[in-house]
Amino acid sequence: MEYEDGPPPSLKILEITYSNFVIARALYAFAKLGIADLLGDKTLSSEELAATAGVDTRALYRLLRTLSTADVVSESQDHRFTLGPLGEALRSDVPGSMRAWAIFSGEPFYLQAWEGIVHSVQTGQTAWEHVHKMPVFEYIGQHPEAGAIFDQAMTSLSAGSAPAIVSAYDFSGIRKLADIGGGQGVLLRTILKSHRKMTGVLFDRPDAVEGIHVQLADDGIAERCEVVSGDFFRAVPAGADAYLLSSVIHDWDDERSLAILRNCRRAMTNDARLLLVETVVPAPGESHFAKLQDLEMMVIVGSQERTLDEYSRLLERAGFKLARVVPTTEPLSILEAAPQ
Numbered sequence: 183m184e185y186e187d188g189p190p191p192s193l194k195i196l197e198i199t200y201s202n203f204v205i206a207r208a209l210y211a212f213a214k215l216g217i218a219d220l221l222g223d224k225t226l227s228s229e230e231l232a233a234t235a236g237v238d239t240r241a242l243y244r245l246l247r248t249l250s251t252a253d254v255v256s257e258s259q260d261h262r263f264t265l266g267p268l269g270e271a272l273r274s275d276v277p278g279s280m281r282a283w284a285i286f287s288g289e290p291f292y293l294q295a296w297e298g299i300v301h302s303v304q305t306g307q308t309a310w311e312h313v314h315k316m317p318v319f320e321y322i323g324q325h326p327e328a329g330a331i332f333d334q335a336m337t338s339l340s341a342g343s344a345p346a347i348v349s350a351y352d353f354s355g356i357r358k359l360a361d362i363g364g365g366q367g368v369l370l371r372t373i374l375k376s377h378r379k380m381t382g383v384l385f386d387r388p389d390a391v392e393g394i395h396v397q398l399a400d401d402g403i404a405e406r407c408e409v410v411s412g413d414f415f416r417a418v419p420a421g422a423d424a425y426l427l428s429s430v431i432h433d434w435d436d437e438r439s440l441a442i443l444r445n446c447r448r449a450m451t452n453d454a455r456l457l458l459v460e461t462v463v464p465a466p467g468e469s470h471f472a473k474l475q476d477l478e479m480m481v482i483v484g485s486q487e488r489t490l491d492e493y494s495r496l497l498e499r500a501g502f503k504l505a506r507v508v509p510t511t512e513p514l515s516i517l518e519a520a521p522q
Contacts, residue, residue: 205252208245209272210288212254213281217246218265218272221255225264278342286335291321291328292482299481308484318483323389333365333390340368340428343512347428347459348376350510356380360422362414362446363430365390366397367407369459370426374403382407383419414442420449428459429514432475433485436496443500450521456502458517463489471513493517 189197212218220226220234228243235242243261250257253266265273271280286292291314298309310318322329353359353373360383361370367384374382382403384391388411398404410419415438418425425446431439446456461472476487488496494504502519509515 204248207288208248209254209284211245212249212269213272213284214288216274216281217242218269218281219274221263221265221269222273223265225258225262227262231263278338278345280338280342282331282334282338286331289328289331291325295482302481309481311484329389336429337366337368340365343459343510343514344369344372346510346512347514347516348372351457351508351516353377353380353424356424358383358422359424359426360385360419360449361426361428362386362418362442363427366394367391369428370407371397371401371403374406375401380406383410383422384408385410385412385414385419387411387413414445416445418442418445418449421451422449422454424455424457425450426457426459431458431496432460432479432487433483435485439496440500443497443502447501447521452521454521455505456497456519456521458493458519459514460493460517461487461513462493462507462515462517463487475513498522 188194215235215237217231217235220231228246229239231246232239232242246255246263247257249255249269250263250266252268254269254272255263256266257263270276271278272284273279274281295310295313295318298312301307301312302309308317310321314321316324322332347369354377356377357379358381359370359373361367362385364370364384364386367382370382370384374380384394384407391409391411394409395404398407398409408419412418414430427442427446430442434442443456450456461470461475463472463476464470472487479485479487490504490507497504497517497519501522503522505518505520507515507517
């Protein structure tokens with residue numbers, strides 16, 4: 183039955199609570215098993231795929247048939263499968279691959295934290311800590327397998343957004359760029375490859391930057407990128423023209439964010455600039471990814487996404503003045519600030 187004004191609320195609730203959940207779990211299995219890589223550019227039957235993947239043929243067919251309803255794969259009349267647009271994004275060998283994120287978002291340790299959302303709403307406390315008995319960053323530090331999945335997921339997100347950031351912001355006047363909390367340096371590496379005269383500093387925890395020299399060499403930028411390990415709550419490297427923090431500040435409450443920002447201010451000259459890459463919560467009534475992500479930050483990390491006013495006040499407390507906001511084609515914005 184078709185409804186003139188769209189589906190009734192009851193059907194919409196069913197779609198949100200059932201259809202979206204089933205597809206999300208199916209995407210996890212599809213990504214975890216590496217089915218997109220096995221399909222690649224080919225058209226294969228579930229029997230052929232199951233033999234290669236080492237899984238049950240009928241069960242795999244039912245998984246693929248379900249995912250054909252969401253443009254992950256397409257099914258022919260003779261029951262052979264080809265990757266759809268969303269399936270292509272789950273290949274591990276494509277730029278901006280979302281495979282690692284799909285795996286992370288379906289892992290038991292992640293979903294278990296979401297089971298504590300009522301606790302978060304009742305108490306204002308982090309569901310992750312309630313469920314796992316420790317903060318998320320401590321947890322991934324103590325559980326190497328989970329930590330590896332988390333780091334791969336964050337790298338996956340960075341790879342997807344990096345081209346949009348490079349396209350949106352003019353980095354050409356920066357001689358030395360410090361990427362603070364940059365992990366595996368996906369964004370910094372993308373910027374350096376686009377600006378041949380720029381040098382960079384990649385700064386993060388020792389475990390986060392481990393092995394990065396191989397990637398820098400492969401990218402041909404090893405001589406232009408210094409790797410420094412440390413703790414941004416204590417100090418950050420001095421002497422850069424610009425300090426880049428991409429999806430860092432949203433991980434922390436105001437006091438810990440201030441500690442990071444004030445350390446950046448102490449490391450900066452008066453003519454340097456600060457670049458925060460974050461999702462910014464828009465006005466009431468406006469739909470935006472930031473409002474979804476904000477709930478995740480509450481449940482998983484115990485932090486928050488912020489409005490533009492909240493960022494402006496936070497920056498002022500740290501000794502900066504917000505100069506401008508540069509939108510990108512992603513949900514992210516670039517907040518440029520200057521020392522006061």
